[in-house]
Amino acid sequence: MTLLEIALRINGHLNGPEDLEIKGPAKIEEAGPDEITFISNKKYRHHLENTLAGAVIVDQDYENLKIPHIRVENAYVGFLFVLKIFAPEKSHSFRGIAPGAVVEKSATLGENCDVAPHVYIGAHATIGKNCVIHPGVVIGDHVRIGDDCILYPNVSIREACRVGNRVIIQNGAVIGSDGFGFAPKDEAYIKIPQIGNVVIGDDVEIGANTTIDRATMGSTVIEDGVKLDNLVQIAHNCVIGAHTVIAAQTGMAGSTKVGRHVTMGGQVGVNGHITIAENNIIGAKSGVTKSTRPNEVLLGMPAVPIMQQKRMDVSMRHLPDIVKRLNQLEKEIIALQEKAEK
Amino acid sequence: MTLLEIALRINGHLNGPEDLEIKGPAKIEEAGPDEITFISNKKYRHHLENTLAGAVIVDQDYENLKIPHIRVENAYVGFLFVLKIFAPEKSHSFRGIAPGAVVEKSATLGENCDVAPHVYIGAHATIGKNCVIHPGVVIGDHVRIGDDCILYPNVSIREACRVGNRVIIQNGAVIGSDGFGFAPKDEAYIKIPQIGNVVIGDDVEIGANTTIDRATMGSTVIEDGVKLDNLVQIAHNCVIGAHTVIAAQTGMAGSTKVGRHVTMGGQVGVNGHITIAENNIIGAKSGVTKSTRPNEVLLGMPAVPIMQQKRMDVSMRHLPDIVKRLNQLEKEIIALQEKAEK
């Protein structure tokens, strides 16, 4: 694709050779003469001196650049569109319903789906149009999936769960495993049947090997636009609010509700039966033990407001010193007391 | 099913219309006129005023209820039986050994098993009766599995491992992966062969994407009645005592022994080569660094008795204040000392 074509497609102003052939996007430190890169943060401006890139996408206010460049409103977003241009439309080579796929007769598939070999689709499952279902995916009975979804290899979706439109589920993720519910009986436990399901909204992305348990009754709910990273655990009857983003290895105990637009770092743990209010930001490795108010920024175990945690961390480092100072004070007090006695 | 039938099956005393048709169980806030619910904790009694449920299961001591109800010894247990009545007996539609399953000739299966398409069962594997093996399950050579087990999609059980009776393994769990053992050699590491196996008792449940490594020699052991949640890691040569319950994302390093009736919260880490004594309760996110005594309740990293940890957490919040008070005291002491000098 020529530089001019790229400039036109990202609605930018080209300053450089129109017919320069660009083979793809690359990071500024790694780009070669047939690649295009971008600079968004002024902090990295010095890279412009040394880059071998064929061209660079920059914000409107960059001037006097010697290197061929395309000026756009927002270089980061512009580059994102370039990524999309060069991203392969399809990264798989199976087409239609592969002979090696097993689709139960009562299941229905929309038009234009690609279903790989070694896929299993259960009875009465309903799948929308334009879906791509990779090898090893298992879809249970009565599952309903919308349009334009991608299920990567070895994803499994258990019976009666529902998935919206434009949902992407990365490899090995599990949707609808039994919730972890047992009632003590004598010395042992008996299993509480988990007869609910999982309901996933539109435009959700779910990370590799992430697990979302079905509800005991009712539904575990992942609302529209939620993004879950890899190895995340969502327990039964949780509700994750729209456009909430949760980083890898974070886990939520049962029946917890997370509001809209929450951001959680990695390895966070959230107690069961509490509410994380909207627009919260929870720092990595935090343990949230009780419900929060909107717009809080929390850190630590147990999680407290981030500035408080940071002050505590600093004080902690002085703690051994504090003990010494305390010992010293006690000695001095005794000395003063003895003097006063005299 | 009519209300009378339900009352008879849970051995309760009905007060309401015998022929009311009930379609299923539901939570008290969500139940409709053709659903049955329950109330166990008196704290939630106010829900009885507003519920739309067709009927409610209550303890013996509830009186003067207007809503149709069934009185039982223990409402919670009674409702659990209702859940079981309405839980579908089979949530899958494959029957017998599906044509798309691959079962090596030397493997043997008990009567009445359902083996899905895309299942692989290795040579000399032995599987009991009434087992359900979902699509994508892989069972290695010489594996032995008891009766009445359910293996959900994409579970894999490696060579020579053993599984008891009535064991449920959720999607994607891995039984018998190689233990993480390497010996340093020059600048690199050489793999220590892991020639042991995993032995799982009866009535065990293993969560989705949980991993249990095979022993270097001998066996990694999961005793009867153990319940492991999702994404749990059990390293080589661990022994998990009977009826121990471990929540999601908890991990155990190698050769650790956990006693009977232990309860661990989520995201706990346990050191290798130590012993967690029976009846311990380990709070979420704790790090247990050394062996414990029976009946301890521990929390924190490193884990200490829970009351000590809670006192430390409270003191921590005063730490920045402590520093201020200490500064003030030092000033006052100096003032007193100067005065005393005069």
Added chain:
Amino acid sequence: MTLLEIALRINGHLNGPEDLEIKGPAKIEEAGPDEITFISNKKYRHHLENTLAGAVIVDQDYENLKIPHIRVENAYVGFLFVLKIFAPEKSHSFRGIAPGAVVEKSATLGENCDVAPHVYIGAHATIGKNCVIHPGVVIGDHVRIGDDCILYPNVSIREACRVGNRVIIQNGAVIGSDGFGFAPKDEAYIKIPQIGNVVIGDDVEIGANTTIDRATMGSTVIEDGVKLDNLVQIAHNCVIGAHTVIAAQTGMAGSTKVGRHVTMGGQVGVNGHITIAENNIIGAKSGVTKSTRPNEVLLGMPAVPIMQQKRMDVSMRHLPDIVKRLNQLEKEIIALQEKAEK
């Protein structure tokens, strides 16, 4: 195998019956009369009194042993070779390319590979010789894999990723899932295409259900000799240096670089866009928030030098006591001040 044969194969000096038939290796506490064991740490020497083992491997300096024994330079290494002798050469019974495997026509496989039923190998994939590919493995289009690799059940490797020689990937691991990259747009997020890949060196081992995300651009890199345990998360664009060892459930945020010969405990979290220098040791459950220098040993959240953390942990336990002492001091100061006023 006779005791003499074993002695010859591990290059040791036998003191005992040459024709004693040994059936396998075992731990010293569990070994029987037809098994061989070892003792390496002098601390466990007392086990020699009671072991039922047929023979024991010991270091050169053991003398006057009554039990049959083989003396070698290093008993631990000697025993490791015995483990290798008795480890089954192949733990699977499928041979060649199984009829139930689906291999796209444009894919190529080296000689002497075993490809199980229910395997999928995508278009233009290239696989070296002597590889074992277990059931349920999914290999994407354009993937390149070297010689002598073992891919255990349900591993998936996404399009265009590369794997070196002698790499072992345990069950359910995911290589090349999309990096977790989203750009905020209005109230929602749009996906940043992840067009890079994962490149894995030689002699790497990757644990069960571990996930390694593909790069946004360029490559996520796992260098030669790296060993990753189970349920580890490596985010997009990370680089893990050669011969680094990472224990279970540890996670790394995006674009972080880890040096050579680093050792990380379990459940460690590492911030994004930082550098862990070579030869670092990071204790279990630590959270590393900023770049480190070579040869550091760190612990805690946030991670600090281990001795500092241990001092802090000890001080912490005195913290409630410190508050009491501080209260007492304040009272005494007031008393002294009042006295001085008089």
